[in-house]
Amino acid sequence: MDLKLYSFSGAPQRKRRAGGALTPKALLLGCALVVACGPADTPPSRASASLTMDLPPIRTFPTRAASPPQRSNSDMARDFLDLSFRLEGGTEMPVFTRFETPVTVAITGKAPATLRPDLEALLLRLRNEAGLRINLRPASDVPASITIEAVSRDRIQRLLPHAACFVVPNVSSIEEYRRTRRQPQTDWKNLRSRERLAIFVPNDVNPQELRDCLHEELAQALGPLNDLYRLPDSVFNDDNVHAVLTGFDMLMLRATYDPALKTGMRRADVAARLPAILARLNPAGQHQRSAPLPATPRAWIAAVETALGGFANRAQRARAANTAAQIAREQGWQDHRRAFGHFLIGRSLQATAPEQAEAHFRTALNYLGSGPDTAPHRALNQSRLAAYALRAGNTARAEQLIDAAYAAAQTSQNAAQMATLLSLKAHIAESRGDKRTAAALRSESAGWALYGNGVDALPTQPLREVAAADPSAHR
Structure with missing residues (x-):
């Protein structure tokens, strides 16, 4: 099985938490070999001339x-x-917490070229969409509210073997976390205020x-601590279909920092104020019709995680x-x-029983409706069904599926899936x-x-031909 965050077709892999927010294992990449990227809203930049291959x-x-x-x-x-008010394992938090002063963010460690522009783009969104007082500042002797330290994956996994990235309260470096990781102050269940965290x-x-690590871990450092599989429109969901902060996520963060709330409030007090906050x-x-989804049983979560x-x-x-x-x-879910x-x-059936696999992808689409919240979910199935259509010689159907999936991949900023869909179009x-x-x-x-x-x-570009001929290439 692939251990990338997304396979070439954008299939989600497992995300885990252990005392913090843990995300999936990743394909290794020496990011410095790619390019020195400009800000996220600038045109693409050219690869370094020192590379031996001709990169686009x-x-x-x-x-x-x-x-x-x-x-x-x-x-x-x-x-x-x-x-x-709940951690992913089920622990109830007694009080509400957030930063009560403007948030400063610092980058330390050996940061890849893309980290800073992607972080600056995220901070801009947090200011504009969530109304947060948050800014990047140079590292200094005074710890920032949130320190983002870039280290090797191996060093992360020596501390948390299943982690790709994570956030911890009350530390500012991975060395400080190594010394204090078994102490109460780094355990989320003991959190009563937010003053200093590290990602x-x-x-x-x-x-x-x-x-994707930046989006989820920074959002958790600022606000919600839990993940809920019932959410169709959020990064706070371990199915990993959404990878960048959504409109729902921004609303949750804006509500978290509303003046009507403050650190130390009990759940009942927050619940009493939420209706007016959200209405405003x-x-x-x-004016939307209430359609609450039932809670997700632990047995289903365990099965999905496996x-x-x-x-x-x-x-x-x-x-x-x-x-x-x-x-x-x-459960009767729809x-x-x-x-x-x-x-x-x-x-799971793509390689051994392709006809059955295709039937399950079609069934999945039937439960996803046509709304924007589930467009990325639909794209996961549409990209596979497009490959089946191509294999059957139904080019018109394949193009229809590819176009629908590509629009969703663009909106959800899934570059890996976009790459696969473009190769199918090629x-x-x-x-x-x-x-x-x-x-x-x-x-x-x-x-x-x-x-x-x-x-x-890039050396596996022949995958484009495999993908077009064999849907099992989309694993």
């Missing part, structure tokens, strides 16, 4: 605001409370994984995927979680004899692959 421009995303959430404020009030990110992974911040949510995990064999992952789908059926079970089964263009268009699409695909998968993905 690395592609980066412009800084854009997310679309507002499309759900009822009453439902999102419940989400806010469950995100803010540890790997400096030897692809730019997309590093960016998101008036459109007052199905996505890198530490189970193929047979165990397949059994776990079927268990997740069975539990969803028994939402994205029901679809996710079928996606997991389909992925295959179609070449099959029609349009070699010029095919070459342009492959160059663009490689530019997004540099960001989404890293420079090591």
